[in-house]
Amino acid sequence: MRHVVGFLFGLILGPVLVLACGWVLPRLKGVYASGAPVWEGSAPVALVGLAGVGLVVALLVVPSRLTPMAALVSALVVGGISALSLVRADLLERLPESLPGVEGALELLPLGVFVPLVVVLVAPVFSGARWRGEEEDEEVTTEEYFEGLYEEGDGEGRRSTGASSVPGGRHAVG
Incomplete structure (x- = not known):
């Protein structure tokens, strides 16, 4: 079930990432063209939006x-939109101009700016632990966790170096 929810979430998140970056572009271009400092005008809001995309x-x-x-579906959507902008740009130009970020997105997509984002979003697919559910993870007890730190057959809890800890920070050889 979590993979289905992730699939649907990725379908929504891919275009949101593209539109958010497209929304930021004209604001940063305007600040750059005016020569104003980054902390004035609409630049701080645009930078917060860009930081939100990164988050x-x-x-x-x-x-x-x-x-x-x-992440995979988001990567496929963003990569598909980028490829579509190169192959059939006329289809993307039919998007409504009233949608925030469309003009900036249409400028960024053919430049290949989203290719590194696609690569980063595809990376979690190759982690096998991400595909397993929580129910398959078994809890490790404290004894199992510390089992490898001590010698087998040593019932007194001494370290494998033969030294055991004594109160006061000193070590006694046992």
Whole structure:
């Protein structure tokens, strides 16, 4: 079920990422053309929007419990839109101009700006642990976790070096 939700989430998130980057482009171009400092005008809002895009991408790529289907479908949608802009640009020009970010997205798509984003979003697919569900993960007890730190057959809990810890930070050889 989590893969289905990830699939649907990816279908929505791909165009949102493209439109968000397209929304930022004209604002940053306007600030650059005017020669104004980055902290004045609409530039801080545009930079926050760009940071938001980076945060969303990081949240798709990094968490190990999240299904990789969301990142994969987002990558396929963004890559497909980029390829479509090269092959059939007339189809994308039919998008309504009232949609925020369309003009910037139409400018960015044929330039190949989204190719690194697609590569980053495809990377979680190759992590096998991301495909397994939580129910397959078995809990590790404290004894199992520390099992490799101690010698087998040593019931006193000494380290494999033969030294055991004594209160006060000193080590006693046993």
